[in-house]
Amino acid sequence: MSNLPTLAVWKFASCDGCQLTLLDCExxxxxLAGQVRIAHFLEASSxxxxxxxxxxxxxxxxxxxxDTLRICEVREQSRLLVTIGACATxxxxxxxxxxxDFEEFRSxxxxxxxxxxxxxxxxxxxxxxxxxxELRGCxxxxxxxxxxxxxxxxxxxxxxxxxxxxxxxxxxxxxxxMVAHGTPCLGPxxxxxxxxxxxAVDRGCYGCFGPMAGxxxxxxxxxxxxxxxxxREVDLVLRTFNVAAPxxxxxxxxx
Amino acid sequence: xTFPAAVLSMAGLDELISxxxxxGYRVVGPTLRDQAIVLAELTSAGDLPAGWAVQTGPGxxxxxxxxxxxVFCHSAGPQSWKQFLHPPDRKLWSADRxxxxxxxxxxxxxxxxxxxxxCDLAAIxxxxxVLGAGAWPDRSFRGRYRGLFVVAAGCTEPxxxxxxxxxxxxPRPGPGYDLALTEQIDQxxxxxxxxxxTEAGAQVIARISHRAAGEAELIAARAxxxxxxxxxxxQMPAVDLxxxxxxxxxxxxxxxxxxxxxxxxxxxxxxxxxxxxxxRDSSGETGEHAERWQHWASCFELDxxxxxxxxxxxxxxxxxxxxxxxxxxxxxxxxxxxxxVGCGRCIAWCPVGIDITEEIATLVALRExxxxxxxxx
Ligand code: SF4
Ligand code: SF4
Ligand code: SF4
Numbered sequence: 001m002s003n004l005p006t007l008a009v010w011k012f013a014s015c016d017g018c019q020l021t022l023l024d025c026e027x028x029x030x031x032l033a034g035q036v037r038i039a040h041f042l043e044a045s046s047x048x049x050x051x052x053x054x055x056x057x058x059x060x061x062x063x064x065x066x067d068t069l070r071i072c073e074v075r076e077q078s079r080l081l082v083t084i085g086a087c088a089t090x091x092x093x094x095x096x097x098x099x100x101d102f103e104e105f106r107s108x109x110x111x112x113x114x115x116x117x118x119x120x121x122x123x124x125x126x127x128x129x130x131x132x133x134e135l136r137g138c139x140x141x142x143x144x145x146x147x148x149x150x151x152x153x154x155x156x157x158x159x160x161x162x163x164x165x166x167x168x169x170x171x172x173x174x175x176x177x178m179v180a181h182g183t184p185c186l187g188p189x190x191x192x193x194x195x196x197x198x199x200a201v202d203r204g205c206y207g208c209f210g211p212m213a214g215x216x217x218x219x220x221x222x223x224x225x226x227x228x229x230x231x232r233e234v235d236l237v238l239r240t241f242n243v244a245a246p247x248x249x250x251x252x253x254x255x
Numbered sequence: 256x257t258f259p260a261a262v263l264s265m266a267g268l269d270e271l272i273s274x275x276x277x278x279g280y281r282v283v284g285p286t287l288r289d290q291a292i293v294l295a296e297l298t299s300a301g302d303l304p305a306g307w308a309v310q311t312g313p314g315x316x317x318x319x320x321x322x323x324x325x326v327f328c329h330s331a332g333p334q335s336w337k338q339f340l341h342p343p344d345r346k347l348w349s350a351d352r353x354x355x356x357x358x359x360x361x362x363x364x365x366x367x368x369x370x371x372x373x374c375d376l377a378a379i380x381x382x383x384x385v386l387g388a389g390a391w392p393d394r395s396f397r398g399r400y401r402g403l404f405v406v407a408a409g410c411t412e413p414x415x416x417x418x419x420x421x422x423x424x425x426p427r428p429g430p431g432y433d434l435a436l437t438e439q440i441d442q443x444x445x446x447x448x449x450x451x452x453t454e455a456g457a458q459v460i461a462r463i464s465h466r467a468a469g470e471a472e473l474i475a476a477r478a479x480x481x482x483x484x485x486x487x488x489x490q491m492p493a494v495d496l497x498x499x500x501x502x503x504x505x506x507x508x509x510x511x512x513x514x515x516x517x518x519x520x521x522x523x524x525x526x527x528x529x530x531x532x533x534x535r536d537s538s539g540e541t542g543e544h545a546e547r548w549q550h551w552a553s554c555f556e557l558d559x560x561x562x563x564x565x566x567x568x569x570x571x572x573x574x575x576x577x578x579x580x581x582x583x584x585x586x587x588x589x590x591x592x593x594x595x596v597g598c599g600r601c602i603a604w605c606p607v608g609i610d611i612t613e614e615i616a617t618l619v620a621l622r623e624x625x626x627x628x629x630x631x632x
Contacts, residue, residue, distance in 0.1 A: 031540040147537065154538040163520065163556040166606075170524035171343035171551055175291040175333045178606045180316045188519035188606050202289065213557050216517045216571060223314075223607050 005054035005153070008040035010074050012060030012067050013094055013122060017139040018085035019043045019059050028146055035153055051077030055152050058131075061087040063094060063122040075129040082148060083125045086138035086241040090210055093138075095122040095244035099255065123244070133158065136209040138241035141193045162213045164188050165205050169196035177204055184224050186237065189215035189247070206240055211247025221251060258451035260468035261460050263436075265445055268326075269300035270463040271406070271434075275367040278459075280404055283339055284369035285329065290318055292332045294339070297369065304329065311414040311488070311599065314608025324445065327370050327438045330414025331598045335527035336368055336379055340399050341386060341551075347534065349546045360395045365402025371432065373425025374417070374598040376407055378527035380431050384590050385530050404455065407432035409480035415488035416599030418612055422491055424596045426483040434460065437476035448476035489612045491597065492619050500584035503618045504576075512614055513571035515607050520553030522601035522609070523578065528594050531559070554578050579614060 009019055023029070023044060039049035056078035062068055075081055083089050091098065097105050102120040106113045125131055135148055144160055151158035165187035169176065177183040177199050185204030187196065191212040198205050211217070221234050229237075231253050238248045249255055263271065275282050276298070284297045287304045297303070303326035308319045311330060321328065346358040371379070379400075386396040407428035410417075419425030428435045433456030436447040448468050451457035468476075523529040533552035538545045552559055555574050560567035568574050586594030595611065602610045 028540050035541060146540070150538050150540055150542075153540075154542055156536070156538065159535045159537070161556065161558050163553075163558060164517070166519040166521050167524060167551075167553060167556065170333075170521060173293070173334060173338060173343070175289040175293065176316075176521065176604055176606065179314060179604050180289070180291045180333070182315075185606070188517040188521070214518060214569070214571070216513075219515050219517050219607055222515075 004035065004037040006039040006049065006052075007036040007149075008051070008053040008056045008074075008078065009038075009043065010040070010056060010058045010060075011042070012058065012071065012088065012125070013063035014060030014085065014087045014092065016043060016059070018088075018137075019057075021084075021140050021142050021145055022057070025142055025146060032149065036149070052079065053077055054079045055149075056081045058083045058088050058125050059085055061091045061094060061122040061124065062119070062128055064118050066117075068119075068128060071125060071128050080132045080152065081125075081129065082133045082135060083131050084135045084140050084145070086136065086208065086210060086245075087122075088125045089134045089136055090124050090242045090245035091122045093241050093243065096239065097122060098244055099239075135160070136191050137193055138208040141195070143195075144193050161192060163192050164212055165190045165192050165194065165196050165199075165209070168192045168194075169199045172196055172200065174199050177202060178227075182227055184227060184229060184237065186220070189217055189220050207238070207248065208241050210242035210245045215247050217247065217251035258454075258457040258460075260473045261449045261451075261465040262468045262472065263447040263449055263463070263465050265300060267464045268303075268436075268447055271459065272297055272300055272369065274459060274463050275369075275404060279364050280367035281364050282367045282369055283336075285327070285332070287318075291316065292318070292329050294332070294334050294336065300326070303327075303370075308412065309414060311416045311603040312608070313416065313602050313610050314605055316603050323440045325438055325440055327408040327436070328412045330410070330412075330417055331372065331375070331600050331603075333525060333600075333604055335525065335598070335600065336371065336375055337382060337527050337530075339366055339368075340379065340382060340403075341396055341530060343551045345395065345549045347547045347549050349544065351544050358395075360398055363399070365404065366399065367404035367406065369406045370408040370436075371405050371428070372408060372410055372419075372598070373428040374419040374422075374596040375527055376405065376428050376431050377419075377422075377424035377596040378598065379403075379405070380429075381528045381590070381592065381594065381596065382530060384592065385528070404459075405432045405434075407435040407452075409435060409437040409476070410483050411437070411479045413483050413487050414599060414603075416602040416610075417487045417597065418489040418491050418599060419597035420484040420487050420490065421493065421612075422593060422595060422597030426487075427477070427480050432456070437480055439476060439479070448472055489599065489602070489610070491595075491612050492615050494615075494619055496593070496615065497584040497587050499615070499618055499622065500580045502622065506618055506621055508614065508617045508621055509572035509576050511617075512575050512609060515609055516555075516571045516575050517607060518555045518557075518571050518574055519606065520555040521604050521606060522611075523553040523555060524551060525600040525604040526582075526595075527598055527600065528582075528596065529553070533558070554581070575609075579611060582611070583615070 098121045178185040186207035187205035191209040305324045309329045386393040410426045432452045582594040
C-alpha cells in the first residue's frame with residue numbers, strides 16, 4: 001500500500017467543478033483507488049497525509065495574498081504539478097476583474113469590504129510556480145483527466161493533443177455551425193478536449209478550453225466581424241472563462 | 256462490356272434501396288440533417304433530401320428549397336464517403352495480461368453508396384490507390400472497399416465551389432461505378448436514367464421494376480451531365496501545378512494566406528482524399544488493459560510534424576504550403592495522380608473561405624509578375 005504513488009488535489013479560487021469531475025469518474029475511481037494513494041483531497045475525504053506528493057492536481061487561480069504563499073508550498077511538496085481547469089490555467093472567469101476597477105468591485109460585492117483581503121488580479125498558477133502540465137477546460141473533460149492520471153501511472157506522455165475543436169467536430173461528423181448556419185464559433189482557435197460539445201447541439205464553441213497553440217485570433221475575429229458581430233460583441237465572446245489567457249486577451253480591443 | 260440503359264421511377268429507386276438492403280448491403284446516401292445534406296444509412300427513398308438544393312461559396316453553405324422534388328440535385332456536403340471507408344476513429348488493437356488482440360477486422364456488412372458524384376468516385380479511387388494498394392495495404396480499408404457497391408449520380412446542377420471539370424474527374428462519372436443514375440424531371444415525369452457499369456449492377460437492375468431507356472433518352476441524360484461542365488462555379492488554372500508549386504517554395508503568397516488561415520484543419524478533414532492518421536495509446540486505470548486507436552490527423556495540426564523537441568512546421572505558412580503542395584504537386588510523385596478531385600469541399604467548409612483555386616491563381620500571377628520583372632531587368 002505504502003508503495004503506491006500519492007495523489008493530492010488542491011483548491012485555490014475556483015468553483016470546485018474540476019475536482020467534481022474527478023469524483024464524477026465513479027467507475028474508474030474504484031480501480032484508480034487501488035493504483036494511487038489519495039493523500040490530500042478535501043472534497044472527497046478529510047484524511048490528510050503529509051507530503052511530499054507524487055502528483056498534485058491544482059484547481060483554481062491565485063487571487064489572495066495567502067494563495068501566493070500556499071502555491072509555493074504546494075510546489076515544494078509536489079514531484080509533478082498539473083493544473084486543472086481554466087481558473088488554474090488562465091485565471092478563470094474571475095480574471096474579469098483584471099480588466100476592471102478592483103476597488104469598485106470589492107465595495108459593490110461585499111457588505112464589509114474592509115475584511116476582504118484579495119489581490120487586484122486573478123492569475124494562472126504558472127504565473128507563480130513551475131507547472132508540469134496544464135489540463136484545459138471549464139470544467140475539464142473527464143476523459144482527459146483519466147488519460148492524464150493513467151499516463152502518469154504508466155510513466156508515459158499524456159495523449160492530449162493541442163489542436164482545434166474543429167478537428168474533433170469533424171471527426172464526430174458534425175455539420176459546421178459557422179459555415180452552414182452562420183453561427184459564430186470559437187472552435188477554430190480553441191484547444192480541443194470537449195469533443196465539440198456545443199457544435200453538437202447547434203451552438204458555436206464558447207472557447208472553454210482556451211486558445212490552442214498558434215491560434216490565429218485576428219483571422220477569426222475578422223471573420224466574426226464580417227459575419228455581423230460588432231467589435232464589442234467579439235470582445236464579449238473572448239471575455240469568458242479564459243478572459244486572461246494571453247492567446248485570447250491580446251486580441252481583444254478592450255484589453 | 257456494355258449493358259442496356261434503363262429508366263427507373265421514384266418507386267424504382269426505392270426498390271433499388273430495398274433490394275440492396277435485402278442483399279445485405281448497408282445502403283448509405285444523402286439525407287437532410289442539421290441544416291445540411293449529410294451522408295447516412297438509408298432505409299428508403301423517403302430518406303433522400305427531396306426538393307432540397309444547396310448554395311455554396313467560400314466559407315458558406317446554405318440549404319435552398321427547390322421548385323421540384325429532385326433528390327440528387329445538390330452538391331457536396333460536409334462529409335464524404337471517406338467517413339465510411341476510412342473512419343475517423345478506429346481501434347487497432349488491445350492488449351491484456353493474457354495477450355495481444357488485433358481489432359476485429361472481420362468484414363462488416365458491405366456498403367452500397369447511393370448518389371456518388373463523379374468527383375467523389377475519383378476520390379474513392381484515389382483513396383484506394385493510397386490505402387488499399389502498395390506493398391503494405393491497409394487491410395481494414397481493403398475489407399470495406401472490396402465489397403463496395405457504387406451507385407453514381409451524374410451532376411446536372413454543379414455548385415458554386417465545384418471545379419471537377421478542370422481536374423478531369425467529372426461531371427460525368429468515370430469508371431468504377433456499378434450503376435450510374437441521371438435524375439431527370441420534366442413533363443415526362445420524375446425519373447432516373449440508369450447505366451450499368453458492371454455485371455453486378457446490371458443484375459440488380461434486372462431484379463427491380465424498370466423500363467428500357469430509349470436511345471434519345473440516354474443521349475439527353477448524358478448531354479445534361481456534360482453540359483454541367485460549363486456551369487461549374489470555379490476552375491483550377493490549367494497550368495503544370497506540380498511545377499508551379501515546386502517553383503513557388505519561397506513565394507510571398509504563403510505569408511498572405513497564413514494571415515487568413517486558422518490552421519483549424521477543417522479543409523483536410525472534409526477533403527475526400529486526405530488520408531493522414533495518427534495513433535493514440537491508452538493504458539487503463541489499472542494498467543492491465545491497453546488500447547491503440549487510429550484517428551484522422553491533419554497536416555495543419557502542430558502535433559502532426561512534432562519530432563523530439565518541437566514541430567517542424569510551426570508556422571501557418573509552412574503548414575498551408577505543405578498541404579497544397581502535397582495535394583496538387585508531390586501527390587503525383589507519390590501516387591501517380593493528383594490528390595485533388597475538384598469537389599470544392601475545402602473551399603466551402605473553410606470557416607474563412609480560403610479557396611484552393613484562388614491560391615493557385617495567385618501563385619500563377621506572382622510567377623508571371625516575377626518573370627515580367629526579370630525580363631524587364
Ligand atoms: S462548428 Fe465550430 S468547431 Fe465545428 S468545424 Fe465549425 S468552426 Fe469548427
Ligand atoms: S483539395 Fe479541396 S477540392 Fe480538392 S478534393 Fe480535397 S476538398 Fe475537394
Ligand atoms: S485553409 Fe481554411 S479550413 Fe484549412 S486550416 Fe486554414 S482556415 Fe482551416
